[in-house]
Amino acid sequence: xxxxxxxxxxxxxxxxxxxxxxxxxxxxxxxxxxxxxxxxxxxxxxxxxxxxxxxxxxxxxxxxxxxxxxxxxxxxxxxxxxxxxxxxxxxxxxxxxxxxxxxxxxxxxxxxxxxxxxxxxxxxxxxxxxxxxxxxxxxxxxxxxxxxxxxxxxxxxxxxxxxxxxxxxxxxxxxxxxxxxxxxxxxxxxxxxxxxxxxxxxxxxxxxxxxxxxxxxxxxxxxxxxxxxxxxxxxxxxxxxxxxxxxxxxxxxxxxxxxxxxxxxxxxxxxxxxxxxxxxxxxxxxxxxxxxxxxxxxxxxxxxxxxxxxxxxxxxxxxxxxxxxxxxxxxxxxxxxxxxxxxxxxxxxxxxxxxxxxxxxxxxxxxxxxxxxxxxxxxxxxxxxxx
Numbered sequence: 001x002x003x004x005x006x007x008x009x010x011x012x013x014x015x016x017x018x019x020x021x022x023x024x025x026x027x028x029x030x031x032x033x034x035x036x037x038x039x040x041x042x043x044x045x046x047x048x049x050x051x052x053x054x055x056x057x058x059x060x061x062x063x064x065x066x067x068x069x070x071x072x073x074x075x076x077x078x079x080x081x082x083x084x085x086x087x088x089x090x091x092x093x094x095x096x097x098x099x100x101x102x103x104x105x106x107x108x109x110x111x112x113x114x115x116x117x118x119x120x121x122x123x124x125x126x127x128x129x130x131x132x133x134x135x136x137x138x139x140x141x142x143x144x145x146x147x148x149x150x151x152x153x154x155x156x157x158x159x160x161x162x163x164x165x166x167x168x169x170x171x172x173x174x175x176x177x178x179x180x181x182x183x184x185x186x187x188x189x190x191x192x193x194x195x196x197x198x199x200x201x202x203x204x205x206x207x208x209x210x211x212x213x214x215x216x217x218x219x220x221x222x223x224x225x226x227x228x229x230x231x232x233x234x235x236x237x238x239x240x241x242x243x244x245x246x247x248x249x250x251x252x253x254x255x256x257x258x259x260x261x262x263x264x265x266x267x268x269x270x271x272x273x274x275x276x277x278x279x280x281x282x283x284x285x286x287x288x289x290x291x292x293x294x295x296x297x298x299x300x301x302x303x304x305x306x307x308x309x310x311x312x313x314x315x316x317x318x319x320x321x322x323x324x325x326x327x328x329x330x331x332x333x334x335x336x337x338x339x340x341x342x343x344x345x346x347x348x349x350x351x352x353x354x355x356x357x358x359x360x361x362x363x364x365x366x367x368x369x370x371x372x373x374x375x376x377x378x379x380x381x382x383x384x385x386x387x
Contacts, residue, residue, distance in 0.1 A: 023205070023247060027198035028254050031190045035255070035264040038186035038324070049077040050097040050131060053090050058104035062146065066102075069142035075134060087122040098123050098135055110143060185265035191255040192348035193321045196341050198251070199244050199283055200312050203291035206240055207304035210295035237288050244284035248276070271351040279351060279361065283344040286368040289375035290340070296382040315341045343367050 052070055056063055067078045076098070090096045099122040103109060109117040119139060123132060255267030269276070294311070298304035316322050318332075319341030325333055336342040343364040350356035350364075358365075 020205070020243070023198055023202060023243065024250055026201070027194040027247070027251060028258075030194040030197070031187075031251060031254055032259060032262060032264075034194065035187040035190040035259045036262060038189065050075055051095065052076050052078045052098045052100060052135070053094075053096045054078055055087075055099060055101045056104045060104055062107050063102070063104055065146055066139070066142050069145075070135075070138055073134075073138055075131065076138070091122065091124055097127065098132075100135075100139070107143060107146060111147060185267075187255050187259050187265045187267045188349070188353050189324055191251055191267055192345055192352055193324075195248060195251045196283060196319070196344040196348065197312070197316050197321050198247055199280075199344075200287040200290065200315070200341060202240050202244065202287055203294055203308040203312060204305060206236060206288065206291040207295035207298060207308055208301045210236065210292065211298060211301050211304055236292060237285065240288050240291075241281070241284050244287065245277075245280060248280045267352075269352055271355050272357070275351045275356075275358065275361070276348075278358075279344070279347045279365070282365050282368045282372075283347070286340055286344070286372045286375075289372040289379070292379040293375040293382075296379045315339045318342065320345055340368060340371050343371075 054063065054067060070076050070078045087099045087101070090099050101120040101122065103117065103119075106117070106119065121132065121135065252267065252269070260266040291308070294304055294308045298307055316339075318335055319339035320328070320336050321341055325336055325342075328336070347361040347364045347368075350360045354360070
């Protein structure tokens with residue numbers, strides 16, 4: 001009897017081919033868009049540098065040194081040294097990102113401890129605070145370095161080491177797994193994130209078919225031939241589990257082959273493929289169990305679509321799917337601990353990026369299994385009660 005239940009499920013799935021296409025097309029588009037949009041967030045450089053204009057009365061050697069130091073940055077460029085102009089015009093008509101208003105003798109004023117001296121930065125309201133602080137830091141470091149060089153020169157001390165100080169500072173990355181040396185990229189965030197979202201999005205076709213079966217009396221007719229409710233619920237899991245695994249393979253292939261064609265980074269997976277299969281299986285069971293719970297709470301397909309859509313979006317927003325967890329404020333990062341999508345995403349990231357083993361994801365796996373069991377138990381109780 002169970003094989004006929006499975007045959008029924010596959011028949012219902014392939015009748016709704018449009019819903020199947022959405023499960024693959026939607027996350028593919030999100031992966032492509034977000035991988036390209038977040039590319040610079042994971043890079044030490046940006047494709048288009050921020051334009052900086054310097055306003056000063058006189059272009060001298062010290063101003064040229066400041067311009068050179070700003071241009072050496074990976075994030076800013078100063079193409080012109082400008083006589084004083086209207087800052088609003090420069091920002092909005094000539095599309096500069098930052099305006100630095102500075103006295104041409106600013107170093108002398110700093111050395112003389114001039115209390116009235118100020119360096120002013122003008123920018124637009126939507127400028128990132130991190131970029132403002134970075135520009136401030138560049139100005140401060142440039143000023144300190146120039147003054148210190150002058151002092152060393154007066155003392156007949158070679159300042160060459162100071163000039164090349166940045167070159168003698170090495171950055172050493174310690175990997176959790178020494179056999180896996182992988183640089184984090186935007187695609188390694190986007191593929192697992194939208195893969196998790198697409199796996200949970202399977203809630204919509206499951207709930208729609210399940211509610212239609214309840215409303216049309218299909219479940220009651222199956223029960224009339226002495227089939228218990230448990231096999232009916234389990235028969236819902238297996239077909240959609242297979243679809244989830246196909247989603248995993250498809251999204252990984254998109255990250256490996258399609259994203260690089262559009263100028264993004266290539267997805268690299270140096271972790272254990274058996275661990276990926278384990279994580280994808282647990283996430284699949286969790287998402288399907290959650291879908292069955294929503295299907296049994298809802299009375300109509302409209303309710304299921306509303307409840308499922310809203311809950312998925314909330315869980316995705318809390319789980320670091322839509323916005324990477326590392327850019328969230330502290331209280332939001334703590335809130336992600338309550339989202340099953342966060343557990344799923346962290347499990348995938350441990351395998352994709354950090355080369356973790358089961359001990360690294362065990363806590364997330366156990367949480368997802370517990371979540372799946374709770375959802376299935378409640379779904380079973382509700383179905384039995386209404387039948």
